Amino acid sequence: MSRVLVGVKRVIDYAVKIRVKPDKSGVVTDGVKHSMNPFDEIAVEEAVRMKEKKLASEVIAVSCGPAQSQETLRTALAMGADRAIHVEISGPEYETLQPLHVAKILAKLSQDEKADLIIVGKQAIDDDSNQTAQMTAALLDWPQGTFASKIEKSDAGLTVTREIDGGLETVKTKMPAVISADLRLNEPRYATLPNIMKAKKKPMKKVSAKDLGVDLAARIKVISVEDPPVRQAGSIIPDVDTLVAKLKEGGHI
Amino acid sequence: MIKSIAILISNLNKTNIISQAKYTTSVLPQFSSEKYAVKRKNFGILKSADVEYFKSVLSEDRVLTDESDVLPFNIDWIKNCRGQSKIVLKPKTTDEVSQILSYCNKNRLAVCPQGGNTGLVGGSVPVFDEIVINLVHMNKIISLDDISGALVCEAGCILENLDNYVRDHNLIMPLDLGAKGSCHIGGNISTNAGGLRLLRYGNLHGSVLGIEAVKADGTVVDCLRTLKKDNTGYHLKHLFIGSEGTLGVVTKVAIHCPALPKAVSLGFFGVENFENLLKLYKSAKSSLGEILSAFEMADNKSISLTVENCKLSNPIGDYPFYVLIETHGSDETHDSEKLNRFLSQEMESGLILDGTVTSEPAKIKNIWHIRESIAGAGLINGYVFKYDVSLPLRNYYDLVLTLRTRVGDRARVYGYGHVGDGNIHINVSASKYSKELYAILEPFIYEEVAKVGGSISAEHGVGFRKPQFIHYSKDKTALQLMRDLKQSMDPNGILNPYKVLPDVPDIEKD
Numbered sequence A: 001m002s003r004v005l006v007g008v009k010r011v012i013d014y015a016v017k018i019r020v021k022p023d024k025s026g027v028v029t030d031g032v033k034h035s036m037n038p039f040d041e042i043a044v045e046e047a048v049r050m051k052e053k054k055l056a057s058e059v060i061a062v063s064c065g066p067a068q069s070q071e072t073l074r075t076a077l078a079m080g081a082d083r084a085i086h087v088e089i090s091g092p093e094y095e096t097l098q099p100l101h102v103a104k105i106l107a108k109l110s111q112d113e114k115a116d117l118i119i120v121g122k123q124a125i126d127d128d129s130n131q132t133a134q135m136t137a138a139l140l141d142w143p144q145g146t147f148a149s150k151i152e153k154s155d156a157g158l159t160v161t162r163e164i165d166g167g168l169e170t171v172k173t174k175m176p177a178v179i180s181a182d183l184r185l186n187e188p189r190y191a192t193l194p195n196i197m198k199a200k201k202k203p204m205k206k207v208s209a210k211d212l213g214v215d216l217a218a219r220i221k222v223i224s225v226e227d228p229p230v231r232q233a234g235s236i237i238p239d240v241d242t243l244v245a246k247l248k249e250g251g252h253i
Numbered sequence B: 001m002i003k004s005i006a007i008l009i010s011n012l013n014k015t016n017i018i019s020q021a022k023y024t025t026s027v028l029p030q031f032s033s034e035k036y037a038v039k040r041k042n043f044g045i046l047k048s049a050d051v052e053y054f055k056s057v058l059s060e061d062r063v064l065t066d067e068s069d070v071l072p073f074n075i076d077w078i079k080n081c082r083g084q085s086k087i088v089l090k091p092k093t094t095d096e097v098s099q100i101l102s103y104c105n106k107n108r109l110a111v112c113p114q115g116g117n118t119g120l121v122g123g124s125v126p127v128f129d130e131i132v133i134n135l136v137h138m139n140k141i142i143s144l145d146d147i148s149g150a151l152v153c154e155a156g157c158i159l160e161n162l163d164n165y166v167r168d169h170n171l172i173m174p175l176d177l178g179a180k181g182s183c184h185i186g187g188n189i190s191t192n193a194g195g196l197r198l199l200r201y202g203n204l205h206g207s208v209l210g211i212e213a214v215k216a217d218g219t220v221v222d223c224l225r226t227l228k229k230d231n232t233g234y235h236l237k238h239l240f241i242g243s244e245g246t247l248g249v250v251t252k253v254a255i256h257c258p259a260l261p262k263a264v265s266l267g268f269f270g271v272e273n274f275e276n277l278l279k280l281y282k283s284a285k286s287s288l289g290e291i292l293s294a295f296e297m298a299d300n301k302s303i304s305l306t307v308e309n310c311k312l313s314n315p316i317g318d319y320p321f322y323v324l325i326e327t328h329g330s331d332e333t334h335d336s337e338k339l340n341r342f343l344s345q346e347m348e349s350g351l352i353l354d355g356t357v358t359s360e361p362a363k364i365k366n367i368w369h370i371r372e373s374i375a376g377a378g379l380i381n382g383y384v385f386k387y388d389v390s391l392p393l394r395n396y397y398d399l400v401l402t403l404r405t406r407v408g409d410r411a412r413v414y415g416y417g418h419v420g421d422g423n424i425h426i427n428v429s430a431s432k433y434s435k436e437l438y439a440i441l442e443p444f445i446y447e448e449v450a451k452v453g454g455s456i457s458a459e460h461g462v463g464f465r466k467p468q469f470i471h472y473s474k475d476k477t478a479l480q481l482m483r484d485l486k487q488s489m490d491p492n493g494i495l496n497p498y499k500v501l502p503d504v505p506d507i508e509k510d
């Protein structure tokens, strides 16, 4: 039986249209709907399924971010995590927070909590870094199974099926280990009403990076955030008839 | 990354299912005129000189005469009706519409106005060789006043495009329906479409501010005001709302858009029986009050068939009935407090067996998507007989049960709809159209609806499929006044013939 630590990040909901701030210092987040990073939902789902199959004894959700990250943690608790740790980071520190900082926090917490498995999403849909799992594994010197589409537990450790270019790769790892969840690992559940209610009473601990001895000094400077280039103006053709006419006109058919 | 999120989104957002469903059978539907034994009226027959004239008014590429080009405009969305038109005209301006109609009126050529062709009663396709006037090119947005919320646009604008446009100005369209990606605002107005949020934002007779329409003789009737109040004379715009292309062609529209709600939440619940569902509705109205924006229901068969056919997943377990509740408000804390109180209370009372609630946009979209997919899901099995009726709430679900017994194992009968509006959609899904099943269903279903004082067509209209049943919901005097209006606005009867009003002998019969 293992204790699983799951990383959950609060990101702008993927159904929301992203807008760049007029001063190009970042994207507009005020008044914008956020939710749990979709890949982290998959990570939580996997951990909860392990618990349901009695392969895990406890699931701890961790989120690093501003006060509202607690909402994301509540979602994880409603999905079935047992308790939550909120590492409060806000303001300018949050703006320059990098995967390395998060990896250091997760590494430290996994030792404090005596976790033997860390599952995170393969990447967050906002910064698209795809580094946290790898860095956490390196810092702890644990084996890693990234881009997991299937996880099986055996006595010796884990068998992880990975999504790689052009196919699947199967690796075996010992425990403790770090896993990053890919899209096809599972389909996350919707939190049910009784579980949403119960989640409100589950324990949530708040710590600071300082408590964990992690230095959050900025390692990068954001120079400018820009909208992707507007695509070359094309003309929208109203229907197939016009398309055929235009193609004929241009001598393409 | 982009790839995987694209997959994620396409997995979750299979809007295409519906459009694919249209083409699952390659067999063409039978001609409506044969299927329903209709006689052609004495209209002119299209001659090559007529085609030349139309080409001189429109550019050549906006006059379709190739048989294969014209075919899709002859077949309706549920593939039940098929006309025999030889020509499709695609005007770009009101003036072009006016010239076409004036010519057709002089030459007694019948026409069929067409928007997105998503109508469900066969009104949008010709019966014989009526000329199709499709408004797809009249798709310009003319103005938006973001203080009053008045949007002015051409009739061929697609509802979803308009909604995306006004959302950028913190407004929403006052109506929303499953066909939003294809239907035109002009089609919505001509059918007086109701949809998913009528409960909150009212129907189009309230939100349409003005209309520009072209009469049968080509006269452009300009009632395109953007005023909320205008009590000067008769309220003519209402004649075009819901008249299904029989009184004029709608060319421009002014519509009031409400403010974009800052806080949206959605709940999807399982309920034990219909009685509890009604109790839940009553409780939702009083507990959620002004923020309740939708109260939709679906029976177990509707959801299981949709989830299976459209390859979606049901967010909650298996329950006899499902309820979808949505709230639109301006303050998230206030709304969620209300919603939570309501939920805890009704979980405790047992009216809600289980369910989920969310305020995350992506999840909200996914759950709505399941509800919106029900309308098209049955088509994947072959053919769907669709009924759209208003019933007193206490009788709301009885008809589904009655029909199930009557139909037996010949087809699957399921019901879903807008409880808040007393409107249920009853679908009867079979592997193919059959006369036997048709005779079992009609006119039985209309008789049952009439018995309890319901409407045989709540929101889809009368179109081609229901004129002979209109008398179940409208008495002779009302029908006579409708006829008088039709006579005065379209004396030659060229606008969408064979639709809405039954032939005189038909009403004399009863």
Ligand SMILES: Cc1cc2nc3c(=O)[nH]c(=O)nc-3n(C[C@H](O)[C@H](O)[C@H](O)COP(=O)(O)OP(=O)(O)OC[C@H]3O[C@@H](n4cnc5c(N)ncnc54)[C@H](O)[C@@H]3O)c2cc1C
Pocket (backbone or CB within 6 Å): B018, B077, B112, B113, B114, B115, B116, B117, B118, B119, B120, B123, B124, B125, B135, B155, B176, B177, B178, B179, B182, B183, B184, B185, B186, B187, B188, B189, B190, B191, B192, B193, B194, B195, B196, B244, B245, B246, B248, B249, B250, B251, B372, B375, B376, B459, B460, B463, B496
């Ligand atoms: C998946 C699905 C879900 C639906 N859900 C709902 C719903 O929730 N509520 C609801 O009320 N309806 C619903 N409908 C039916 C609804 O009536 C149509 O979707 C829509 O309102 C019709 O718009 P359209 O542009 O497709 O019109 P069409 O289908 O092209 O035409 C409908 C009628 O209007 C006439 N017409 C169209 N444009 C004009 C014009 N510019 N001037 C004059 N006459 C015109 C046509 O002649 C025809 O009689 C649904 C349909 C589908 C396919």
Ligand SMILES: Cc1cc2nc3c(=O)[nH]c(=O)nc-3n(C[C@H](O)[C@H](O)[C@H](O)COP(=O)(O)OP(=O)(O)OC[C@H]3O[C@@H](n4cnc5c(N)ncnc54)[C@H](O)[C@@H]3O)c2cc1C
Pocket (backbone or CB within 6 Å): none
């Ligand atoms: C103090 C005051 C405040 C007002 N405030 C408002 C306001 O806030 N908003 C507003 O819109 N108006 C307002 N009005 C005017 C408003 O039009 C009338 O008060 C009211 O709507 C008319 O009702 P009535 O029964 O008095 O009709 P009447 O004054 O008797 O008749 C008004 C018109 O309706 C016709 N009519 C009346 N009954 C019938 C019937 N049964 N069938 C056919 N035709 C009929 C009459 O022939 C006449 O043309 C106000 C008037 C007053 C005196």
